Amino acid sequence: MRLVIFILKRALHSIFVLLGLSVVIFAISRVLPGDPARMAVGARAPQWVVDNLRAQMHLDEPLYVQYGYWLIDALQGKFGISLVTRREVAEDIKEFFPATFELALFAGILMGGLGILLGTISARHKDKWIDNVVRVLSYLGVVTPAFVFAIIFMLVFGYWLKWLPTIGRLSEGLTRPPVITGLMTIDALLAGDLVVFWDALKHIVLPAIALAMGGLAQEARITRATMSDNLTKDYIAAERALGIPERVIMGKYLLKPSLIPTISILGLDFAGTLSSAFLVELIFNWPGISRYGINAMLRKDLNAIAAVILVLGVVFIVVNIIVDIVVAYLDPRIRLSAERSE
């Protein structure tokens, strides 16, 4: 019950943040020098067409009224026509978003799984050579931008070793499975087409790892730090004294409390992949929402820019709420302090 109140409060706050974000996005799309109506119809259209469109787009009215109209449309998913694809922006988003989501999902799994594993190994063998190797690698992982990893992986595993494909989601000649979830690998599995599944999986590995590296390194560092900190706690000594097997101590009593900071950061990093995806998708020619967004930005396609940022903002905020809930569930102290502050 109290957890429900905690979640509601959190959600209410997020709605406020989203409204604020929509103001910022609206402001950005109106900062552009030039007339959106003129930009939409092109330089050669006669003036009366532009004037008609201006009235239709409510551009003659005060800014706050314009914002009202824009917000109402946006809430209904109407972002207007994209100047680049000449289609409804909402359609484009529906088409491109799943590809990015699939990529981020794989990256998230890699970050969490490998990050925690490496961190645990590192903490278990603290100050041994393996710990030092993991620490140096994770430091390099944190400071190297995702697009540098993308280029290096592409070069080494794609071109030199030729292990993995480097472009797109699927090889030429393969038909994509019927769209159910929009996630290529899952759709292929649902269609029972293992050849396509395997091919899609091979395509996603390089971009997903490039995206995951930064977060993976971060997770490893944090897991190592919390674990080696918790290892010195009295309760661990007590469990050892009681003769509980080391494996059980490590896997059960030490891991759970040590994962709390990791999970908070993992959420942030997962959402952060949506932003690094902007460059990684460009490099791997991955047909996702970020590549779409970049093309929109380079062509000043305002409707599409606004929609992309808003969608990513919503995802970011939802992920953060989920992380807060998971952490509150894992950590009784946070749950209790939320209750006490009621």
Add this chain to the structure above:
Amino acid sequence: MTKVMGDWVSELGGRAESATSISWRELQRRSRRENIGRAWYKFSRNPLSVAGLAIVLTIVFLAIFAPYVTPYPHHAGPFTDFENAKLPPNLKYLFGTDTIGRDILTRVIFGFQDALLMGIVVLALVVPPGVLLGLVAGYYQGTWIDTIIMRITDIFLAVPPLILALAIASVLKPNLMNSMMAVSLMWWPWYARLVYGLTSQLRNEYFVKSAETIGASKAHILFREILPNCVSPIFTKMSLDMGWVILIGSSLSFVGLGVQPPKPGLGTMVADGARYLPDQWWIPVFPALGIVVIVLGFNLLGDGLRDLLAAEEA
């Protein structure tokens, strides 16, 4: 008191002077010198911090004296030499040459200039307003001032900085100046939040309460009592942020919204070079490594400073 102090000073300074002959100011100066010496000792004990400092100093040196230390300074501009185009790394061109025959080593070193400029300008634009807003919001915690300022920062922190910075840079004219503006607009909330947290703790300390009691002005309390206690964390964050700002800047120039050709931007060089993979791999890889080295340097330095300042406070 002075006697004890004098002994302490003469012992540490290694000079036999009588306690009374040292002025208070001289004593302060000596103790400051002592502190710096001790801090440097502690800092230099960690080889990683020293490596970070060395990397940063080297890059700053290379950037400032780029026209004198690079082998082909005229390659930083719109120079072409098609006979020597696309040469792999060799003794004459250590990092190879690009598609129109320019030395990549030269261009990477010149690229450091705008990268550093980006970091410095953004931090200079971002830190004062961020710190001020954080101070005010933290001091008036729980009032409407706090609510307004911190809710606005929440909005900016709700989206990864790169996304909004890209969006802002995209509606402006693409150049270095505007990309700095775009990143700055996204970066101040981090300082507001950092200082807010510190201030809301400090305002309950006795020294702040006593300043309030004797009727010190708000400006005095904020800037003379609270701010000096926030300096170390701010300083540490600035050192770490230099790396991150440069990274975001190179991301902007990667998509063509930052440094414009023919000026060498590290991100631009990576993006242009990526087209020539895998045959001319050196064209994107060396500028990319340039970005990594710069970010690595500032991170190592920042971590070293943090350890140092944390140890000092403990």
